[in-house]
Amino acid sequence: MPLKQMKLHRLKMRLNNPFTTSFGSVQEKEFFISEVIDGDGNRGFGESVAFASPWYTEETVETSLHVIENFLIKILQENDIQYPDDVTQLFSSVKRNNMAKATLEGAIWDLYAKRENIPLSKAIGGMKQEIDVGISIGIQPTIKDLLKTIEHYVQEGYKRMKIKIKPGHDVNVLREVRKHFPNTPIMADANSAYTLEDAEHLKQLDNLGLMMIEQPLKDDEILDHAKLQEELNTPICLDESIHSLTDAKMAIQLGACKIINIKIGRVGGITEAKRIHDYCRKHDIPVWCGGMLEAGVGRAHNIALTTLSQFVMPGDTAGSSHYWEQDIIQPEVSVKNGVIKVPDQPGIGYEVDEEALKKFTVDLKTYDL
Numbered sequence: 001m002p003l004k005q006m007k008l009h010r011l012k013m014r015l016n017n018p019f020t021t022s023f024g025s026v027q028e029k030e031f032f033i034s035e036v037i038d039g040d041g042n043r044g045f046g047e048s049v050a051f052a053s054p055w056y057t058e059e060t061v062e063t064s065l066h067v068i069e070n071f072l073i074k075i076l077q078e079n080d081i082q083y084p085d086d087v088t089q090l091f092s093s094v095k096r097n098n099m100a101k102a103t104l105e106g107a108i109w110d111l112y113a114k115r116e117n118i119p120l121s122k123a124i125g126g127m128k129q130e131i132d133v134g135i136s137i138g139i140q141p142t143i144k145d146l147l148k149t150i151e152h153y154v155q156e157g158y159k160r161m162k163i164k165i166k167p168g169h170d171v172n173v174l175r176e177v178r179k180h181f182p183n184t185p186i187m188a189d190a191n192s193a194y195t196l197e198d199a200e201h202l203k204q205l206d207n208l209g210l211m212m213i214e215q216p217l218k219d220d221e222i223l224d225h226a227k228l229q230e231e232l233n234t235p236i237c238l239d240e241s242i243h244s245l246t247d248a249k250m251a252i253q254l255g256a257c258k259i260i261n262i263k264i265g266r267v268g269g270i271t272e273a274k275r276i277h278d279y280c281r282k283h284d285i286p287v288w289c290g291g292m293l294e295a296g297v298g299r300a301h302n303i304a305l306t307t308l309s310q311f312v313m314p315g316d317t318a319g320s321s322h323y324w325e326q327d328i329i330q331p332e333v334s335v336k337n338g339v340i341k342v343p344d345q346p347g348i349g350y351e352v353d354e355e356a357l358k359k360f361t362v363d364l365k366t367y368d369l
């Protein structure tokens with residue numbers, strides 16, 4: 001692929017509502033839109049997902065920029081890319097920093113699909129024309145607020161409700177939720193807030209009919225997750241623990257989880273996400289696509305990934321308007337009855353709205369490739 005230039009648009013956008021997890025709240029979001037341009041004037045887009053502080057993984061907006069500018073761009077300048085999969089191999093000389101890598105790799109995948117004149121979903125081997133999505137609900141000020149919020153999203157048709165939990169705000173809350181919504185598919189996400197010593201307490205979740213509990217323990221506690229899964233009937237789903245196919249293999253073979261949440265940024269790009277997907281498919285492990293409060297470009301990548309066959313559970317890719325007053329793509333991502341229609345235009349299948357992009361841009365850097 002004749003890559004000519006990479007642009008890094010730094011955007012600042014404000015979420016409609018603060019999003020609260022066991023680790024704190026996010027409302028202002030700074031991130032990068034990567035734009036790779038070829039010799040024929042095609043443009044591919046990617047989006048970075050690291051937050052301002054390293055609460056989710058060790059990466060931040062600033063570490064992403066540091067790694068992209070000083071290492072990853074050089075690799076693209078010094079090597080020819082035949083196929084997007086090459087990028088993962090080339091970037092492997094840089095350890096971890098997966099979100100930085102995925103920022104550039106995603107743009108190259110979009111460019112590749114546009115050059116081939118096919119949707120990104122087809123370029124990666126996806127077959128679905130529609131995908132099912134659920135919604136992730138942050139910690140609310142009161143149980144009453146939470147119940148009202150859930151009611152709203154049940155009415156909108158989202159396919160499952162993900163409720164954030166933390167110590168002191170878990171079994172009690174979920175019991176109440178289950179009482180009001182006896183038949184709604186519900187899951188919980190702890191974002192690493194517990195230790196194995198909480199096993200007895202977490203066992204109380206077993207009679208609430210949850211689809212799964214996501215990431216109860218620390219990201220590197222794969223062994224402890226295996227011990228916890230032995231105690232729990234509720235399936236464990238891993239999020240923060242899975243940075244690579246190697247992590248996924250270890251987690252599955254040790255019995256640390258029964259379900260995996262795949263996030264493109266966390267695993268270093270679409271190619272690695274596909275490899276994890278393929279392994280899970282072979283081993284009958286259901287997967288679903290997680291979210292990082294993305295703007296439209298990242299959302300479009302998640303939609304394409306979710307068209308792969310082993311994404312058998314609703315993901316976190318809610319509609320644009322749930323997050324943003326104005327998104328940066330046209331049309332915005334819309335969800336009807338918990339379903340997104342997969343776009344059939346080339347590449348990510350949504351147009352980047354140049355005016356919106358400009359409006360939210362606080363810095364722009366250009367690198368010749």
Ligand SMILES: O=C(O)CCC(=O)c1ccccc1C(=O)O
Pocket residue numbers: 056136189191239290291292293294316317318
């Ligand atoms: O709606 C979304 O994009 C996902 C929301 C979410 O749960 C989340 C948001 C930011 C960081 C981590 C997580 C998570 O899945 O743990």
Ligand SMILES: [Mg+2]
Pocket residue numbers: 189191214215239240290
């Ligand atoms: Mg999670």
